[in-house]
Amino acid sequence: MDFTGKVVLITGASAGIGASCALHFAKLSADLALVGRNVKNLNKIAEQCTKASGKEPLIIIADISVEENIARIIKETIDKYERLDVLVNNAGIVIMATFMDDIKNFDRLVATNIRGPYLLTQQAIPHLIESKGNVVNVSSIVSSVPIPAMMPYCMTKAALDMFTKCVALEVAPKGVRVNSVNPGPVNTELFKRAGFDEERNKGIFAMMAATMPLKKYAHGEDVAKLVAFLASDSASCITGSRYEVDCGLHLGTPVLDSKN
Ligand SMILES: NC(=O)c1ccc[n+]([C@@H]2O[C@H](COP(=O)([O-])OP(=O)(O)OC[C@H]3O[C@@H](n4cnc5c(N)ncnc54)[C@H](OP(=O)(O)O)[C@@H]3O)[C@@H](O)[C@H]2O)c1
Structure with missing residues (x-):
């Protein structure tokens, strides 16, 4: 796979995942525009990309909300x-909030997880039509697996x-593809x-690894490889699709297994 030019x-x-994507695309020789709010972290990732590709990424300090x-x-x-x-709509936030919590949680989540990608895609589309390019949205497995403790996030x-799906259908006649990865x-x-402290975060990931069909969880690079595949010419016939990268989580737990 080669993104030269x-x-x-x-x-x-x-x-996180966006940094892994940046590094992976750098290794594939892409010219990069990297967006984030934390200047120090963005510079650090840009430096790693430059080492990998010999090309200095453009850094854009911006809040997409x-x-x-x-x-x-x-x-x-x-x-x-x-x-x-290629536009990779990856920036996103989680707020632990349920249906009964303050609606402001929902507003904050919508601003970053939906409104930002919506507006950015709108403004990117004319350029993507010119290049016959594509969009990859970083969604989540919880778009279809309900988790009440983070209900507004699931909704976004x-x-x-x-x-x-809707944008994919609208821009398909112009030769632009739109897909999602759902980690x-x-x-x-x-x-x-x-808001999770280090110990709780570790505990939750250990518990999830133990209960996942593949008995592990994914790393940023696993998601980045899928994003790059969808963004590449190898996926030229794929649009409006969602690709799970979830170690089998979407399959659920079998109601019956061989021991029952
Ligand atoms: N980690 C998971 O388990 C998981 C699972 C499924 C889906 N996802 C999705 O994957 C995406 C990336 O998440 P992650 O796990 O990599 O999280 P992360 O480690 O917290 O990184 C989030 C990134 O998004 C940026 N960001 C957040 N809000 C922003 C805003 N308003 N404007 C600009 N940049 C903003 C952050 O930038 P700064 O640090 O510079 O502010 C950071 O670079 C999200 O859309 C998330 O919903 C993650």
């Missing part, structure tokens, strides 16, 4: 590279899946940022 814009590239930043992200990318081939990811648990900063 292709421009890949990744949101949330300063940590702030509408004015969206046009700037696209402008800075086009100003530097004069094209856009379900919305992102439908966004993927299960990936050990990143996500749950720690949602």
Whole structure:
């Protein structure tokens, strides 16, 4: 797989899955535009990308939940590279909140997990039509596996899946593809940022690994490889699809097994 001459814009590239995507695309020789809020982390990841590819990524410090930043992200990318081939809508947050909790949780989640990708995709599409490029949305397995303890988060990811399908259908005649990857648990900063301390985070991931069909959880690189595949010409016939990368979590627990 080779992304030489292709421009890949990744949101949330300063940590976790987005950082893994940045590094993976760098190894595949892509020209990168990396978006995040934490300057120090973004610089650190950019340095690693430069080492991997010999090319310095464009760094864009921006909060995707702030509408004015969206046009700037696209402008800075086009100003530097004069094209856009791939948009990876990865930035996202989790808030541990249930249906009965403050609606402000829902508003915050919507602003980052839906409104940001919605607006960014809108503004990226004209450039993607020109390059016959594509979008990869980082959704989640919880878009279809309900978890009441994080119900508004689940809702935002379900919305992102439908966004993927509708936009895919709308832009398909223009030669643009739109897909999603739907990870299960990936050990990143996500749950720690949602308030879990180190020990609880470790405990939850250990418990999840033990109960998952494949008895493990995915790492950022596992998701990044799938994102790159969907963004590549190898996936030229794939659009509007969702790809689970969840160690089998979506399969659930068998009601009957051979011992019953
Ligand atoms: N980890 C999992 O188990 C898991 C499972 C399924 C789906 N996902 C999805 O994967 C994506 C990445 O999550 P992760 O696990 O890698 O989380 P993470 O380690 O917490 O990283 C999140 C990234 O998103 C960025 N970000 C968050 N809000 C932003 C905003 N408003 N504007 C710009 N950047 C923003 C962060 O940037 P700064 O640090 O610079 O602020 C950071 O780079 C999310 O969409 C998440 O829902 C994760």
